[in-house]
Amino acid sequence: MSSERGQFSSRFGFITAATGSAVGLGNIWGFPTQTASHGGGAFVLVYLVLTFLLAYPALMAELIIGRHTRHNMVGALPQLTTRPALKAIGRATGLYGVLIASLILSFYAIVAGWLMAQVPAALVNITGQLTDTNWFAQSSLIRDSLFCALFSVLTAAIVARGVKDGIERWSTRLMPALVLLMLGLVASVLTLPGAMEGLRLYVVPDFGLITDPGLLTSAMGQAFFSLSLGVGTMLVYGSYVSKTDNLPLTGAYVALIDTGIAFLAGLLIIPAMFVAQHRGIKIYSSENTLIAGPDLILQTLPELFNSLGFVGAFIGLIFFLLLSIAALTSSISMLEVPVTFALEQFKISRSRATGLVASVIFSISLLILFNFEQLFGAVITATTKYSQPLLGVFLCVFAGWVLHRDKLLGEISEGFTDVEKSLFWKIWPGYIRFICPLLITIMFVQHIVN
Numbered sequence: 213m214s215s216e217r218g219q220f221s222s223r224f225g226f227i228t229a230a231t232g233s234a235v236g237l238g239n240i241w242g243f244p245t246q247t248a249s250h251g252g253g254a255f256v257l258v259y260l261v262l263t264f265l266l267a268y269p270a271l272m273a274e275l276i277i278g279r280h281t282r283h284n285m286v287g288a289l290p291q292l293t294t295r296p297a298l299k300a301i302g303r304a305t306g307l308y309g310v311l312i313a314s315l316i317l318s319f320y321a322i323v324a325g326w327l328m329a330q331v332p333a334a335l336v337n338i339t340g341q342l343t344d345t346n347w348f349a350q351s352s353l354i355r356d357s358l359f360c361a362l363f364s365v366l367t368a369a370i371v372a373r374g375v376k377d378g379i380e381r382w383s384t385r386l387m388p389a390l391v392l393l394m395l396g397l398v399a400s401v402l403t404l405p406g407a408m409e410g411l412r413l414y415v416v417p418d419f420g421l422i423t424d425p426g427l428l429t430s431a432m433g434q435a436f437f438s439l440s441l442g443v444g445t446m447l448v449y450g451s452y453v454s455k456t457d458n459l460p461l462t463g464a465y466v467a468l469i470d471t472g473i474a475f476l477a478g479l480l481i482i483p484a485m486f487v488a489q490h491r492g493i494k495i496y497s498s499e500n501t502l503i504a505g506p507d508l509i510l511q512t513l514p515e516l517f518n519s520l521g522f523v524g525a526f527i528g529l530i531f532f533l534l535l536s537i538a539a540l541t542s543s544i545s546m547l548e549v550p551v552t553f554a555l556e557q558f559k560i561s562r563s564r565a566t567g568l569v570a571s572v573i574f575s576i577s578l579l580i581l582f583n584f585e586q587l588f589g590a591v592i593t594a595t596t597k598y599s600q601p602l603l604g605v606f607l608c609v610f611a612g613w614v615l616h617r618d619k620l621l622g623e624i625s626e627g628f629t630d631v632e633k634s635l636f637w638k639i640w641p642g643y644i645r646f647i648c649p650l651l652i653t654i655m656f657v658q659h660i661v662n
């Protein structure tokens with residue numbers, strides 16, 4: 213029976229695993245494309261402000277509940293109270309979180325499969341066998357199912373090895389590789405003709421757009437998705453953190469690194485789009501907005517790489533490898549949520565829990581793939597637009613109102629002795645009680661109204 217709880221071996225181990233979770237397709241794909249469709253620098257500015265005003269406090273709520281209870285989300289929330297009604301709400305919230313983490317993984321694995329297929333496509337390009345390229349490069353039900361299966365197996369293989377030997381070990385191997393690949397790509401793309409025009413759009417905010425309500429809500433949703441909030445991922449990673457770690461500082465590192473990498477990804481993608489335009493590739497859609505979403509990553513950028521010949525094929529290979537790595541370190545954190553729930557609630561072994569849960573999630577991925585038009589967009593909207601913010605409100609309420617203030621203080625002071633005198637303690641409890649739930653609710657209602 214291996215239901216014994218794991219623990220990260222060091223603060224560095226936790227930071228790489230948590231940033232591995234946070235840094236994913238949301239940073240390298242979502243952030244640049246949202247920036248492109250919301251007027252460049254204005255979006256970047258709002259995103260940065262919201263990350264530190266709202267997403268960081270919510271991240272802290274999850275980490276603190278996790279470390280305090282040493283449980284998965286379903287077991288953790290009821291532990292914060294003795295009142296039966298609140299316990300039931302806590303359990304239901306936890307189960308909702310487990311469901312949403314699983315559903316996010318089911319579509320994330322499809323997208324990651326598309327990106328992983330581009331790696332052999334680029335390899336075939338490099339070796340010059342252009343006739344075979346199409347099979348890997350073009351979407352088909354069989355290709356998408358196979359690569360989704362491959363990605364799901366890789367994810368499960370890491371999670372089955374446990375916290376230290378699986379999640380931590382692979383995150384510490386993959387994250388530095390990701391940062392190095394990204395720096396190399398940014399440096400090479402910025403030297404290409406046209407890149408400076410993209411850079412200007414990216415870093416110079418158009419202040420006229422800052423009050424646009426669509427911009428605010430998109431930036432908020434993006435910040436929540438990017439920091440993996442609401443679904444219990446950070447809560448369960450928090451439950452593996454040592455009591456000697458300073459949580460507010462460690463959480464701040466995670467938020468800073470996540471934001472830094474999103475910013476770096478923008479420095480790569482937006483200038484790359486303008487390099488593509490310089491080479492005659494269309495980058496504006498019929499509505500005169502920059503092309504975003506799958507078309508950007510799976511069409512515009514591959515066209516750019518192809519137009520650059522051999523060097524382009526090589527850049528393409530590295531780019532898709534980078535996206536696949538980023539997706540993998542995030543998907544392991546999503547799978548960890550239902551797996552920890554299964555092994556802690558049903559007292560089964562980790563490998564069994566992983567096999568069972570991964571098979572169920574892969575079946576959902578197949579269901580989505582085979583009913584793509586009806587399900588794909590709907591699952592993304594239901595999970596990331598509605599459920600993540602809503603769950604975020606519940607988690608803030610549990611940390612701010614249900615967990616007793618003395619216990620909260622006691623938990624944070626482990627690894628942070630002078631917490632009572634700190635700015636964090638002066639601001640954060642009020643934030644988590646009033647401002648975070650209120651603002652997230654406003655955003656949530658806006659989503660529904662719009």
Ligand code: PFF
Nearest residue numbers: 234236237238239438440445
């Ligand atoms: N933060 C990840 C990204 O930016 O791609 C996505 C994510 C991971 C969302 C884990 C939710 C989650 F539980």
